[in-house]
Amino acid sequence: MNITEKILAKASGKPSVSPGEIVDANVDMIMVHDLTGPLAVEAFRRIGVEKVWDNQKAVIILDHQVPAESVKAAELHKMMRQFAKEQGIRLYDVGKGGICHQVMPEKGHVLPGTVIVGADSHTCTYGAFGAFATGIGSTEAAAVFATGKIWLKVPSAIRVNVEGKFRKYTAPKDLILHVIGKLGAGGAIYKCVEFRGPTIRAMSIAGRMTLCNMTVEMGAKNGIVEPDETTREFLKGRTTKMLPPFESLISDPDATYEKTVHIDVTSLGPQVACPSQVDNVKPASELSNVTLDQAFIGSCTNGRIEDLRVAAEILKGKQVKDGVRTLVIPASQEVYRQALNEGLIEIFTDAGALVCGSTCGPCLGGHIGLLAPGEICVSTSNRNFIGRMGSTQANVYLASPATVAASAVTGRITDPQELEASKA
Amino acid sequence: MKVTGTAIKFGDNIDTDVILPGKYLVLISLDDLAKHAMEGLDPAFPEKAAKGVIVVGGKNFGCGSSREQAPLALKYAGVKCVLAESFARIFFRNAINIGLPAIEFKGISTAVDNGDEVAVDFEAGKVRNVTKGKSLEAPKLPPFILEILADGGLIENLRKRLKKK
Numbered sequence: 283m284n285i286t287e288k289i290l291a292k293a294s295g296k297p298s299v300s301p302g303e304i305v306d307a308n309v310d311m312i313m314v315h316d317l318t319g320p321l322a323v324e325a326f327r328r329i330g331v332e333k334v335w336d337n338q339k340a341v342i343i344l345d346h347q348v349p350a351e352s353v354k355a356a357e358l359h360k361m362m363r364q365f366a367k368e369q370g371i372r373l374y375d376v377g378k379g380g381i382c383h384q385v386m387p388e389k390g391h392v393l394p395g396t397v398i399v400g401a402d403s404h405t406c407t408y409g410a411f412g413a414f415a416t417g418i419g420s421t422e423a424a425a426v427f428a429t430g431k432i433w434l435k436v437p438s439a440i441r442v443n444v445e446g447k448f449r450k451y452t453a454p455k456d457l458i459l460h461v462i463g464k465l466g467a468g469g470a471i472y473k474c475v476e477f478r479g480p481t482i483r484a485m486s487i488a489g490r491m492t493l494c495n496m497t498v499e500m501g502a503k504n505g506i507v508e509p510d511e512t513t514r515e516f517l518k519g520r521t522t523k524m525l526p527p528f529e530s531l532i533s534d535p536d537a538t539y540e541k542t543v544h545i546d547v548t549s550l551g552p553q554v555a556c557p558s559q560v561d562n563v564k565p566a567s568e569l570s571n572v573t574l575d576q577a578f579i580g581s582c583t584n585g586r587i588e589d590l591r592v593a594a595e596i597l598k599g600k601q602v603k604d605g606v607r608t609l610v611i612p613a614s615q616e617v618y619r620q621a622l623n624e625g626l627i628e629i630f631t632d633a634g635a636l637v638c639g640s641t642c643g644p645c646l647g648g649h650i651g652l653l654a655p656g657e658i659c660v661s662t663s664n665r666n667f668i669g670r671m672g673s674t675q676a677n678v679y680l681a682s683p684a685t686v687a688a689s690a691v692t693g694r695i696t697d698p699q700e701l702e703a704s705k706a
Numbered sequence: 707m708k709v710t711g712t713a714i715k716f717g718d719n720i721d722t723d724v725i726l727p728g729k730y731l732v733l734i735s736l737d738d739l740a741k742h743a744m745e746g747l748d749p750a751f752p753e754k755a756a757k758g759v760i761v762v763g764g765k766n767f768g769c770g771s772s773r774e775q776a777p778l779a780l781k782y783a784g785v786k787c788v789l790a791e792s793f794a795r796i797f798f799r800n801a802i803n804i805g806l807p808a809i810e811f812k813g814i815s816t817a818v819d820n821g822d823e824v825a826v827d828f829e830a831g832k833v834r835n836v837t838k839g840k841s842l843e844a845p846k847l848p849p850f851i852l853e854i855l856a857d858g859g860l861i862e863n864l865r866k867r868l869k870k871k
Contacts, residue, residue: 317731317732317773318772318773318774320734321734321774321775324734325861328861328865329861329864329865329868330865330868331868346731347731347732352732354732354733354734355732358732358734401772402771402772403770403771403772403796405772417772417796418772418796418799419772419773419774419796419799419800419803419804420774420800421774421800421803421804421859421860421861422799422800422803422860424861425803425860425861425864428864428868429864433850467719467766467769468718468719468765468766468769468792468794471766471792471793471794471795472795499769501766501769501794501795503795559719646723646728646731646771647723647727647728647729648728648729648731652729665721665723665770665771667721667723667724667746667770668721668723668724668746668747669723669724669727669728669745669746670723670728674724674727674745674746
């Protein structure tokens with residue numbers, strides 16, 4: 283079995299499972315946020331069960347419309363706070379957490395070998411820790427609140443084997459955009475995408491999270507990376523729970539995969555997903571005629587300290603181009619504090635970028651930094667669909683933090699390696 | 707369970723941001739959500755759907771966000787069922803869970819034209835293009851999904867099952 287099958291077999295009390303089989307899995311952790319939680323609470327009330335099955339296995343995070351940008355949002359937040367209090371569920375409020383997919387692992391709610399469901403499509407991010415994690419809807423979340431169980435079809439798996447060393451300013455974001463361009467927006471529907479190989483073993487947790495995060499943009503059920511010492515190091519001090527032996531979470535040599543994709547990143551350059559599909563991927567160097575109105579560095583895809591560091595390295599001592607409003611949003615309060623300590627916030631501020639408090643905000647066109655008709659934004663987030671960041675007549679290009687930072691300086695989509703070369 | 711309606715066709719990779727834009731996710735009333743169904747592609751959709759329609763999609767219908775408000779907006783705008791070449795998995799589950807029938811049906815987008823009258827029989831696994839006078843064999847939904855749909859959604863189904871225990 284591969285790692286995903288091993289986790290699902292254990293969660294459903296079976297010696298083994300195979301692709302296509304439907305299992306009734308025990309859920310180890312469920313997360314809902316301020317835009318999916320209220321519908322889940324309403325549905326939960328209709329079931330007629332008084333208490334959630336296990337309040338230690340549920341987390342609520344307010345992150346999408348925070349701080350409340352309207353009275354309606356404030357009402358939703360109030361409703362979630364009341365539900366959390368009544369049920370004894372841990373809630374991360376404004377200023378205490380940040381974007382759900384960053385907060386969940388930071389606060390030790392994501393452990394290798396567990397089954398995690400979240401009422402958000404980017405729940406697949408937690409596969410970076412060797413967990414089976416997938417997105418669900420609100421009604422399904424209500425059912426999990428009531429029963430602690432979910433039916434799942436065991437996915438067939440695509441293995442992505444990655445080797446080679448990244449060039450300077452080429453990052454896991456460029457790798458995942460390249461993979462999505464190759465497999466297509468529907469290339470992994472219902473499937474598991476397992477990332478393997480020496481490049482993945484050498485990759486930071488932040489990079490693995492970026493990869494797994496965007497597997498849903500190919501339709502994947504889950505993305506996953508086998509846990510290792512890098513995983514253990516990240517979890518140190520974040521959880522007091524016993525970790526499973528990692529040997530039990532390694533794919534067997536004879537595990538079956540529907541397909542294997544080999545990628546050598548040695549020659550990979552910065553990639554950009556052009557409007558308005560995530561698989562419309564081109565090299566950044568071919569898009570230098572695209573002029574910008576906004577640049578955004580943040581989101582559950584690329585708002586981590588590693589992302590802010592590389593952006594700051596490029597923006598240090600420079601100014602963002604007049605006419606390109608640049609937003610930087612740390613993925614969590616912890617990331618914000620670390621960026622403050624490392625002097626990154628000062629670099630961004632000096633460069634003329636606006637640093638906002640942690641929120642999903644502009645990524646989903648919720649609030650902060652929406653686009654007007656005809657405007658163009660280059661963003662480190664995960665979706666460039668029509669209307670995603672505001673007007674249906676605006677265009678969004680997706681890229682790495684380095685590419686977005688370099689583009690903010692020049693005012694057009696820029697390969698960061700070219701900006702570096704022009705400086706020398 | 708049977709439904710009939712006029713087909714409204716869409717292409718491949720119809721994402722939940724065009725089905726129900728993010729800025730409307732703070733709306734709780736189902737009627738308010740319905741007013742913005744498919745706004746990203748066709749702001750006149752709710753008007754067209756009001757008489758009861760069948761949405762025919764291409765590949766990867768409903769990709770993107772997990773927002774259940776997307777199938778809810780369709781359902782309350784008047785969509786009786788969604789037939790697509792393939793679905794994004796979260797949208798498919800959400801649709802079933804809120805009681806909006808969805809069938810993955812390869813070949814449907816060539817078998818039906820915009821405006822055709824379509825009749826669907828879920829138990830029998832039959833789709834009839836009334837306008838063209840053609841009957842098509844559709845994949846049958848598994849019995850537990852048919853049961854959820856017959857009950858009106860996952861919550862009603864769960865209430866029933868918990869009562870039996």
